[in-house]
Amino acid sequence: MTGSMPFAMPEMMLALPEMVLLGAVSLVLMVDIFLSDRQRHWTYLLSLLSLVAVAAVTVTTAVGSPEITFSGNFVRDPMGDALKLVSYLIVGVVFLYSRPYLVERGLLRGEFFVLGLFALLGMMVLISAHHFLTVYLGLELLSLSLYAMVAFDRDSSEASEAAMKYFVLGALASGTLLYGISILYGITGSLELGEVARGVAARGVGDIPVLLGLAFIIVGVSFKLGAVPFHMWLPDVYQGAPTATTLFIGSAPKLAAFALMMRVLVEGLGDVQSAWADILTLLAVLSMVLGNLAAIAQTCIKRMLAYSTISHVGFLILGFLPGTSAGYATAMFYTVTYVLMATGAFGVVLLLSHAGKDVDALDDFKGLSRSSPFAAAIMGLLMFGMAGVPPMVGFQAKLLVIRSALDADLTWLALVAVAMSVVGAYYYLRVVKLMYFDRSDEPLEAQGAWDRRAVLAANGLIVLALGIFPAGLLALCVRVV
Amino acid sequence: MTFPILSSVVWLPIAGGVALLVLGQQRAALVRWVALLVSAATFVISLPLATGFQAGTAVMQFVERAAWIPALSADYALGVDGIAMPLIVLTAFLTPLVVLAGWKVIHDRVPEYFAAFLIMEGLMIGVFAAMDALLFYVFWEAMLIPMFLIIGIWGGPRRVYATIKFFLYTFLGSVFMLVALIYMYMQAGDWEISALHALPLDLDAQKLIFIAFLLAFAVKVPMFPVHTWLPDAHVEAPTGGSVILAAILLKLGGYGFLRFSLPIAPDASAYFADMMVVLSLIAVVYIGLVALVQRDMKKLIAYSSIAHMGFVTLGFFLMYSIRAETGGLEGALLGLQGAMVQMVSHGFISAALFLCVGVMYDRVHSREIADYGGVVHTMPKFAGFMVLFAMANAGLPATSGFVGEFMVIVASFNASVWIAGLAALTLITGAAYTLWMVKRVIYGPVGNDKVAALADLDRREFLILALLALGVLILGLWPAPLTGAMDATLDHLISLATASKL
Numbered sequence: 004m005t006g007s008m009p010f011a012m013p014e015m016m017l018a019l020p021e022m023v024l025l026g027a028v029s030l031v032l033m034v035d036i037f038l039s040d041r042q043r044h045w046t047y048l049l050s051l052l053s054l055v056a057v058a059a060v061t062v063t064t065a066v067g068s069p070e071i072t073f074s075g076n077f078v079r080d081p082m083g084d085a086l087k088l089v090s091y092l093i094v095g096v097v098f099l100y101s102r103p104y105l106v107e108r109g110l111l112r113g114e115f116f117v118l119g120l121f122a123l124l125g126m127m128v129l130i131s132a133h134h135f136l137t138v139y140l141g142l143e144l145l146s147l148s149l150y151a152m153v154a155f156d157r158d159s160s161e162a163s164e165a166a167m168k169y170f171v172l173g174a175l176a177s178g179t180l181l182y183g184i185s186i187l188y189g190i191t192g193s194l195e196l197g198e199v200a201r202g203v204a205a206r207g208v209g210d211i212p213v214l215l216g217l218a219f220i221i222v223g224v225s226f227k228l229g230a231v232p233f234h235m236w237l238p239d240v241y242q243g244a245p246t247a248t249t250l251f252i253g254s255a256p257k258l259a260a261f262a263l264m265m266r267v268l269v270e271g272l273g274d275v276q277s278a279w280a281d282i283l284t285l286l287a288v289l290s291m292v293l294g295n296l297a298a299i300a301q302t303c304i305k306r307m308l309a310y311s312t313i314s315h316v317g318f319l320i321l322g323f324l325p326g327t328s329a330g331y332a333t334a335m336f337y338t339v340t341y342v343l344m345a346t347g348a349f350g351v352v353l354l355l356s357h358a359g360k361d362v363d364a365l366d367d368f369k370g371l372s373r374s375s376p377f378a379a380a381i382m383g384l385l386m387f388g389m390a391g392v393p394p395m396v397g398f399q400a401k402l403l404v405i406r407s408a409l410d411a412d413l414t415w416l417a418l419v420a421v422a423m424s425v426v427g428a429y430y431y432l433r434v435v436k437l438m439y440f441d442r443s444d445e446p447l448e449a450q451g452a453w454d455r456r457a458v459l460a461a462n463g464l465i466v467l468a469l470g471i472f473p474a475g476l477l478a479l480c481v482r483v484v
Numbered sequence: 485m486t487f488p489i490l491s492s493v494v495w496l497p498i499a500g501g502v503a504l505l506v507l508g509q510q511r512a513a514l515v516r517w518v519a520l521l522v523s524a525a526t527f528v529i530s531l532p533l534a535t536g537f538q539a540g541t542a543v544m545q546f547v548e549r550a551a552w553i554p555a556l557s558a559d560y561a562l563g564v565d566g567i568a569m570p571l572i573v574l575t576a577f578l579t580p581l582v583v584l585a586g587w588k589v590i591h592d593r594v595p596e597y598f599a600a601f602l603i604m605e606g607l608m609i610g611v612f613a614a615m616d617a618l619l620f621y622v623f624w625e626a627m628l629i630p631m632f633l634i635i636g637i638w639g640g641p642r643r644v645y646a647t648i649k650f651f652l653y654t655f656l657g658s659v660f661m662l663v664a665l666i667y668m669y670m671q672a673g674d675w676e677i678s679a680l681h682a683l684p685l686d687l688d689a690q691k692l693i694f695i696a697f698l699l700a701f702a703v704k705v706p707m708f709p710v711h712t713w714l715p716d717a718h719v720e721a722p723t724g725g726s727v728i729l730a731a732i733l734l735k736l737g738g739y740g741f742l743r744f745s746l747p748i749a750p751d752a753s754a755y756f757a758d759m760m761v762v763l764s765l766i767a768v769v770y771i772g773l774v775a776l777v778q779r780d781m782k783k784l785i786a787y788s789s790i791a792h793m794g795f796v797t798l799g800f801f802l803m804y805s806i807r808a809e810t811g812g813l814e815g816a817l818l819g820l821q822g823a824m825v826q827m828v829s830h831g832f833i834s835a836a837l838f839l840c841v842g843v844m845y846d847r848v849h850s851r852e853i854a855d856y857g858g859v860v861h862t863m864p865k866f867a868g869f870m871v872l873f874a875m876a877n878a879g880l881p882a883t884s885g886f887v888g889e890f891m892v893i894v895a896s897f898n899a900s901v902w903i904a905g906l907a908a909l910t911l912i913t914g915a916a917y918t919l920w921m922v923k924r925v926i927y928g929p930v931g932n933d934k935v936a937a938l939a940d941l942d943r944r945e946f947l948i949l950a951l952l953a954l955g956v957l958i959l960g961l962w963p964a965p966l967t968g969a970m971d972a973t974l975d976h977l978i979s980l981a982t983a984s985k986l
Binding site: 387392393394398399402405406409410414417418421422424425428429432435436439440441473474477478481 | 554
């Protein structure tokens with residue numbers, strides 16, 4: 004039968020983690036229906052159990068080298084496995100940090116965990132995508148779950164507004180991405196990333212249709228990352244969403260965004276690296292400058308962290324500029340460590356948000372070191388970490404991406420980056436100042452059971468420990484990329 | 485395997501600091517004793533560095549090495565030479581005194597206070613001992629965190645402004661150094677500082693690297709015109725903070741010039757030498773005059789520190805002026821020796837002066853010169869010490885303050901009579917601002933009721949000041965052991981710093 008492809012049975016085992024998670028989410032969803040509100044903690048425990056199970060499956064079926072299956076739709080490789088494992092961990096920690104917050108606001112419904120797990124499934128599909136359709140599938144599953152999570156507090160008008168914004172802009176970005184994909188499909192006749200790469204390579208860097216498709220794809224990807232000038236949704240969504248959702252959005256999906264860049268730009272469009280590197284350079288500069296400068300002006304902690312995210316995205320992009328696997332490894336190191344820090348920072352905000360009062364204003368942190376030395380110390384570690392001051396891991400991450408910028412012969416960009424990190428230090432220090440130097444008449448009390456405190460402590464200390472001993476994580480990133 | 489002295493003096497105080505945090509405020513009395521014990525133990529452990537030091541060689545000694553980040557070929561490598569060793573011992577000597585100085589004064593967050601100083605000590609020693617540039621940088625920057633907290637939590641009324649200014653100034657200075665270091669790492673493929681010394685660089689690269697280092701080190705020294713953070717930080721810092729700032733932290737900038745700027749960018753150093761000499765002379769002369777008009781004692785000593793550090797940078801860069809003038813290098817070693825002696829001596833004197841101000845401040849709660857007068861009548865023992873340290877600050881022979889300045893001035897005659905003449909002005913301005921302050925504070929009739937009610941030094945304060953007085957006098961009368969330990973290293977440094985890389 005010439006002309007038609009022989010049907011090959013896909014290697015199901017390679018996608019076993021995704022399948023197990025899908026089964027587990029369905030189970031959680033079903034069980035949750037039959038639980039009363041008082042028994043809701045079972046949903047939480049089952050969700051955590053699902054994560055453990057998926058992690059176990061991922062580890063036991065891990066691969067040593069990339070394997071492609073499902074007719075080229077799906078790839079299982081060490082990088083994907085590493086990113087997935089970190090994602091499970093982060094999602095689990097996010098659930099742990101979020102639960103008391105949800106309980107106190109009457110928001111503890113099974114859907115939060117189910118949506119969170121579906122979002123995770125979307126991330127996993129995205130991470131393992133080897134086909135533009137799979138990319139889109141994963142991205143939409145992730146995004147749709149997140150839209151719903153933002154609107155989770157139905158009675159909050161800010162949350163609804165944020166969800167609307169996120170949804171409309173997100174749909175626009177998805178559309179743009181699809182448009183770019185369709186152009187590339189028109190040129191190369193395929194959606195499979197390997198085929199696309201070959202087709203693009205045959206046409207070369209100067210080819211206008213390729214560049215057109217590339218431009219649209221970069222717009223879509225930048226939106227998901229939150230790079231300037233496609234960042235507008237980010238501060239509003241971070242601020243408007245329930246803090247638990249903000250924590251979710253601000254953490255694990257960044258890993259998926261990194262994977263998105265790796266799959267689409269590096270694997271699919273690696274041959275026109277010089278073309279997209281120029282665009283990314285611009286995005287990096289804008290993100291670092293605008294993110295850091297705008298963060299200074301914020302009075303709301305969630306908004307400040309949103310702009311801080313934007314600036315970190317700018318730093319992360321530096322790792323993509325040299326177009327070498329060493330560079331991509333630095334970007335991965337940056338992403339993973341940033342996610343750890345962001346999770347911790349929002350975790351502290353959640354720890355302090357209790358009894359109906361959301362920590363919102365930066366001034367709420369005044370005098371925290373007296374009322375809750377524990378929360379203040381953890382937040383301090385994280386702020387110095389985000390500022391990139393050694394011995395925190397933020398420094399090692401910054402060092403690596405600056406090396407990548409120099410590797411790409413962009414000395415001026417490295418100088419911009421370090422100058423902006425000084426600007427950034429100012430607003431991170433301001434948080435430390437509020438906590439340690441100022442006094443307040445009604446300081447916040449940190450509440451939280453031992454489990455949350457223990458994980459938060461570990462979260463803060465790992466930022467310090469990885470800064471002193473970065474060799475293991477760095478070696479891992481170098482190996483898998 | 486030999487006992488890892490350097491690792492011990494770096495990590496023992498840091499571990500001790502963490503232990504203090506665990507002990508907590510409830511056990512404040514125990515915290516003080518543990519802090520003293522740890523810092524004293526660190527000093528004792530550091531002594532073999534001085535006694536076992538092989539003078540007459542420039543190679544690193546007491547070397548320890550382990551792989552740290554293989555992917556970046558960065559090592560955990562520690563070692564000392566004749567430049568680093570005296571500064572490490574000085575740091576270890578001063579920290580117990582700082583702990584003692586805060587013994588009764590600090591009631592608020594006691595564990596955090598002493599922990600910050602102990603962690604600072606470990607980090608500062610780490611800076612002096614690091615043989616790997618990345619390790620150096622990590623220690624260098626990490627120091628900012630405890631210092632930021634020390635000034636911000638226990639400082640004076642404008643402490644928040646001062647500490648953020650301090651942090652951002654020094655952070656801005658050092659990030660450019662980071663870029664330079666990464667650039668050189670990419671050329672050399674190694675973070676080892678000695679590998680960077682050997683790295684061939686063209687003049688343009690050297691100039692940029694020199695400027696990047698200058699930003700980092702000039703801010704720390706501090707050199708005119710980036711000195712403005714220092715008076716603010718000093719005035720607002722608690723006594724112990726001022727002592728550490730003046731006695732050790734400023735030396736880090738000087739150390740950086742010797743370890744990085746001169747040997748890595750010798751041609752750029754020569755190129756910029758005139759500028760450096762001029763800036764140093766401005767610090768010596770102009771800042772000396774600024775010190776004269778201060779009303780706040782701490783501010784006066786802060787400006788005096790800047791002027792004295794001007795001698796240090798002058799001594800570093802004299803060799804290029806001498807070479808340009810005479811074609812030889814006669815006097816170059818003398819200038820460097822003088823600068824190093826000045827660094828150590830200033831460590832003693834500035835520490836002592838800040839502690840003296842602290843002694844008065846603890847009793848009267850004022851640093852204004854005008855609030856005092858006739859202190860000698862109520863505090864005779866204290867007055868004796870204060871006058872001694874003031875004389876040393878003014879450069880009186882037989883005190884350590886004389887030795888360094890004299891050597892630098894003599895060396896500068898080889899370069900130019902003008903440089904020597906301007907530098908020698910310090911003998912007038914230094915004496916003027918110091919002695920005038922002493923006159924107004926110590927002598928004359930008893931100024932007011934508060935002064936009349938002053939109690940003289942207790943045993944703790946007496947011990948602190950006596951130890952420092954001993955240091956000032958020994959170094960003033962017999963500097964040979966110190967210069968002897970440094971000579972070979974400085975000779976080697978001159979050969980590196982004057983050998984063109986072009």
